[in-house]
Amino acid sequence: MNDLAGRVLKLAGLLDYQEGAVVSRTIIDKRTGTVTLFAFDEGEGLSEHTAPFDALVYVLDGEAAITVSGKESRVTAGEMLIMPANEPHALRAVKRFKMLLVMVR
Numbered sequence: 001m002n003d004l005a006g007r008v009l010k011l012a013g014l015l016d017y018q019e020g021a022v023v024s025r026t027i028i029d030k031r032t033g034t035v036t037l038f039a040f041d042e043g044e045g046l047s048e049h050t051a052p053f054d055a056l057v058y059v060l061d062g063e064a065a066i067t068v069s070g071k072e073s074r075v076t077a078g079e080m081l082i083m084p085a086n087e088p089h090a091l092r093a094v095k096r097f098k099m100l101l102v103m104v105r
Contacts, residue, residue, distance in 0.1 A: 012060045012098050015039045022046070033104045040064070040099075045092035055083045055103045062097025066090070 004014075004027065015025050017039045028035040033053070040062075048067070057066060058080040066073050066081050068089045075081050077097075083089045091099075 011037060011100060015098065017041055017096050017098075020044070027100075031105070033102065036101045036103075038099050038101060040091070040093035040097050042093050042096045046090060048088050048090040050086055050088050051083070051103065052085055053103050053105050054085050055101055057081050057083065057091075058100045058102070060098040060100060063094040064097045064099065065092045065094050 014027075015023055015037050017023070018041065020041055022041070022044050023039045025037045026034065027037055057064075057075065059075045059077055061077050063074060063076045066075055066083070066089065068081070068083050069087045073081055074094065
C-alpha cells in the first residue's frame, strides 16, 4: 500500500487481466477490513463460499454474474452489490471484469 498512499490513481489501471486467471492486488489490509482489486478473465470465477463479514463488490470494468444465497445478479461497470456476512456467494466473469472488493470486519 505504501506505493499507493497519497497518490491519485485510476483503480482499473492498477491491475492487468491475465488469460485464464484471476488476479488480485491488496490495496488496504487492516484489522478493521480489507480493500482488494481483482481482475477475472472471461469464464473465471470464485466458487460458492461464505465469509464472516459483509463485503461490497464494485465492478470497474466488464460484467460479472454474482450469486448470493441462490439468487444470481448481473453486475456491470459502475454498479455494486453487497454480499451479506455468512450468506453463500459465488462470482463468475460473464465478460472479463475488474472489481473492487471492500470487506468490513
